[in-house]
Amino acid sequence: MNSKLIDGKEISSSIKNKLKSEIDEIKNKHSRVPSLVVVLVGKNPASISYVKAKEKACQLVGIECHIERLDEKISENEIISYIESLNENDQIDGMIVQLPLPKNLDEEKIVQTISPLKDVDGLCNENLGLLASGSPRFVPATPLGVQRMISELDFKTQGSRIVIIGRSKLVGIPLALLLSSKTTLGNATVTICHSRSENIKKYTLDADIVVVATGFPSTLTKDMVKKKSIIIDVGVNRIEDNTKKNGFRLIGDSDFDDIIEIVSKITPVPGGVGPMTIAMLLENVTKAFYLGVKE
Template structure:
């Protein structure tokens, strides 16, 4: 039996549909949602991703501000730009596109974003609130994965979820989110990573596998329990080709699976828009 495809484009359209009414309500009281991006350098995948975010904003009537900085920008120059965005009333939320050039301190940069304007949910305050079980702004990819599964009626309550990857943008916040005592969550979560030589020993016990290691094909069919849910959240570019953490042969074993293109990516961008709308709503009380 072929796996059910977890169509992120379909799910993202459902999310956007719900956002339109909220954006209209804000417009009715004179508020136009404002989202800004900061891109340092000319990394092609990052530039393409930022362009897609601006296209999403245009689709929903969100005003977007595109800030481009030279790859050699100093940390002080970048922090000054962030401070200007923190104080700009037109900008309800913004993001600094990752990864940053190696000479810039990523943790220091993320900490400089005002927590209420942190559309990516990566500020230490927002990550801390998630750890405390009181999330305000949730990182976009973890939130998108959870919403994608919810829209396909995948209930995680009591399920064993193996998350491959421990990064701050996906693995760590996702593990915290999945364990929250909330309807549809309440999962038992095991976090592993690419340095573990016997990954299959863990994944073959999982009802749900979420691969976020950024290691192409790290999950193969022999590592998957028949009928399991498999989400490929980690991606790598080989030239212009997008490679997934999940090998193609997994589709012959899984019960549900995300496609290589059009799975988690559209949902990440949709949840970014949701965070932007929430920030605008909070700004008006």
């Protein structure tokens, strides 16, 4: 593998191996294993693919995973009632609602129904507030995975300049909080750029690390990148490719082929941030188990 590539598969594999041993110990001590319920509404192909990957990873480490497949015509009240029943079930440690939901459903209202103690995606307002206050409980898995990747590079974030392109509640905002926090993996000077930012290039050319998470190909181009910097590409975009059996291939939000020539490190898509996201979700589910035991 190219020495410039940050291998998310390899890092996540190490994390999962440690988790498997930990879950074996949990099973011996508590006679059960951590459990996760994934709520999947409708038949979005990307969502189905992501959920399968999560289910497979759970099986690998020994986490009990149930996929609740719901029809896209389900009412908001029915989903909320189901989530509330999971909140009350002490055999369920964590739950996630796979996003995006069909347009007729209020994502925010549904996500906020999840108990903060079972919110392993870290999207409830209470958990985001705890992260902002410096006492995180559950951190969204993708930002957590990005932070872990950076730490594996032996890169000192303290005093460094990091630019995040994208301000979503799922990635950009929590990642900025993580990387600027008063911790050994934080203390960076973080700038968030977004769709209303002017002259993003001015900020990225000064950055030691650029994290791009917009969901649009070619958001980050070679002329926007400082030589020897580090690029973390969170984007996953499907583009048509008739040479592939399934008719498409995956690319990120950066011009990978051009940028790799000048940077010191870059994440591939696929095989970069994606595997780390799943590994961090597994860690969050295990953490939720311990919180439930304490309760």
